[in-house]
Amino acid sequence: MPISKRVKLVRDHVKAENAGNYEAALATFKHPRYEYVATDEVHDGPEEVMAHWMELHRAFPDQEVEIVKLRRADDAVVMEAVARGTHSGPLRGLPPTGRRYELPFLAIFVFEGDALVGERVYYDTATLLRQLGIAREPGSLTGRIELLAGHPLIIGRGLIRRVVGR
Amino acid sequence: MAVSATRRRKREELVREHMDSENRREFDATVKTFARPRYELIATGDVYDGKKQVERYFEETRRAFPDQRNELLALHHTDDAVIVEAVVRGTHRGPLRGLPPSGREFEVPILSIFLFEGEGLICERVYFDQATLLRQLGFARDPLGLAGRLQTFAGHPLTIGRGVIRRVIGR
Numbered sequence: 001m002p003i004s005k006r007v008k009l010v011r012d013h014v015k016a017e018n019a020g021n022y023e024a025a026l027a028t029f030k031h032p033r034y035e036y037v038a039t040d041e042v043h044d045g046p047e048e049v050m051a052h053w054m055e056l057h058r059a060f061p062d063q064e065v066e067i068v069k070l071r072r073a074d075d076a077v078v079m080e081a082v083a084r085g086t087h088s089g090p091l092r093g094l095p096p097t098g099r100r101y102e103l104p105f106l107a108i109f110v111f112e113g114d115a116l117v118g119e120r121v122y123y124d125t126a127t128l129l130r131q132l133g134i135a136r137e138p139g140s141l142t143g144r145i146e147l148l149a150g151h152p153l154i155i156g157r158g159l160i161r162r163v164v165g166r
Numbered sequence: 167m168a169v170s171a172t173r174r175r176k177r178e179e180l181v182r183e184h185m186d187s188e189n190r191r192e193f194d195a196t197v198k199t200f201a202r203p204r205y206e207l208i209a210t211g212d213v214y215d216g217k218k219q220v221e222r223y224f225e226e227t228r229r230a231f232p233d234q235r236n237e238l239l240a241l242h243h244t245d246d247a248v249i250v251e252a253v254v255r256g257t258h259r260g261p262l263r264g265l266p267p268s269g270r271e272f273e274v275p276i277l278s279i280f281l282f283e284g285e286g287l288i289c290e291r292v293y294f295d296q297a298t299l300l301r302q303l304g305f306a307r308d309p310l311g312l313a314g315r316l317q318t319f320a321g322h323p324l325t326i327g328r329g330v331i332r333r334v335i336g337r
Contacts, residue, residue, distance in 0.1 A: 037251075037275045038295030071249070073242035078249055080279075104208050106277055106293045108242075108251075122277040124209035126296035126306075135297070135306065 005114045007070055010077045013109070013116070018064050022053045030115035037122050059096070060085035068104075077109040083123075087132050094134060101131040174243050176285050181241070181248045184280070184287070189235045193224040201286030209296045230267070231256035236276075248280045254294075258303050265305060272302040 009028050016024035026032055032049035035042050043052040056063060063085035071078045082104050087097045105123035109116055129135035169177075180199050187195035197203050203220035206213050214223040228234060234256035242249040254276050258268045274294055281289040300306035 037277070038298050071244035071247060073244050073249065076242055078242065078244060078279075104293075106208075106279075108249075108277075122275075122293040122295075124294065124296050125298070126300065127209060129297065 004072060006077050006109070006111055006116075007072065009114070009116055010070060010079060010109050011067070014065050014067060014079075014081075017053070020057065022050060022057075025053070026050060028116055029118075030112070031117045033118040035118065035120040037120060038125055055092075058089040059087060059091035060101075061088055062086050075111055077111070079107045079109065081105055081107065097132050097134065099132045101128055103128050103131070169243060169245060173285060177243070177248050177280075177282055177287075178241065180285075180287055181250060181280050182238070184290075185236050185238060185250070185252070191228070193221070193228075196224070197221065199287055201283065202288045204289040206289060206291040208291065208293045229260040230258060230262035231272075232259050233257050239275075246282055248282070250278045250280065252276050252278065262303075265303075268303045268305070270303045272299050274299050274302070 013025055013028040016022070016028065026046055026049065029049070032046050033042070033044045034049060034052060043049050063083060066082045066084070068080040068082060082102060084100070084102045086100050089096050103123060104127075105121060107122075108120040110118040110120065126135060184196055184199040187193070187199070197217060197220055200220070203217050204213070204215050205220055205223050214220050234254060237253045237255070238250060239253060240251040252275070253273060255271070255273045257271045260267050275298075276292055276294040278293075279289075279291040280287055281291065297306060
């Protein structure tokens with residue numbers, strides 16, 4: 001069975017991003033658009049998408065995406081993948097930590113016919129922040145101590161609720 | 167290979183019954199939608215495999231969020247899976263992995279891959295953002311917001327300090 005045009009386009013897109021060839025990555029879109037579902041962040045149009053890539057590239061210059069699985073749907077190609085990189089540059093006011101991350105994520109490449117018109121991304125920001133050392137697992141011991149120090153009201157209320165049985 | 171219309175319909179019915187029975191809190195019915203019960207939560211790395219573990223998964227999540235419910239937004243058919251974009255809502259009324267109940271409500275977008283072997287459902291793999299959930303429950307702040315940055319600095323002086331030094335000395 002021949003590889004569909006859509007699947008080839010998605011592979012080319014990922015390959016161009018990995019090579020840091022953002023002009024080529026941009027050319028895989030008929031209409032460039034990124035949506036991050038978790039944060040409600042949207043980058044729409046060539047300028048915004050390019051600015052987004054530049055920001056990522058500055059923070060994680062060695063970022064690389066490994067495709068785990070591609071699935072074809074009626075109006076989309078769905079990709080499970082792992083992104084890896086090193087936090088070597090500033091990220092929205094956070095100075096570089098020098099730490100590496102390895103982040104599973106899912107991307108829905110949205111198509112109109114054979115034309116790519118958007119990428120919608122699902123991932124866990126908590127996993128990323130923990131691996132960069134800027135957040136801790138709230139259920140772990142250090143996380144709990146930190147939580148108590150940082151959020152005394154909420155925890156206090158929760159404990160009271162538990163003791164008085166509501 | 168394209169999936170036949172009949173098979174699509176059967177898979178979709180199963181996925182919808184799976185999600186509806188969760189909303190009705192009829193978890194025995196939910197477990198029965200699986201040929202082999204299995205949950206994989208990508209954010210936490212948790213795997214619940216087999217009937218007993220999947221029942222424990224429902225016990226744990228519904229103790230924390232007794233009113234948890236889902237709303238299906240979009241459904242995509244693929245060769246070996248039905249992929250669902252949804253929103254999950256609930257109220258934090260019971261202990262969650264050592265965190266006391268906050269009484270707060272959450273609303274979190276999720277993506278579920280319902281994996282099939284033929285017409286049999288063999289796994290639900292869930293992608294979601296833990297940070298969104300923890301922030302809405304009041305257990306975390308946006309690390310890029312001001313309050314979050316102060317807390318990050320207070321809680322992680324070594325990591326941040328190293329970062330600042332690295333920036334000043336140019337590596």
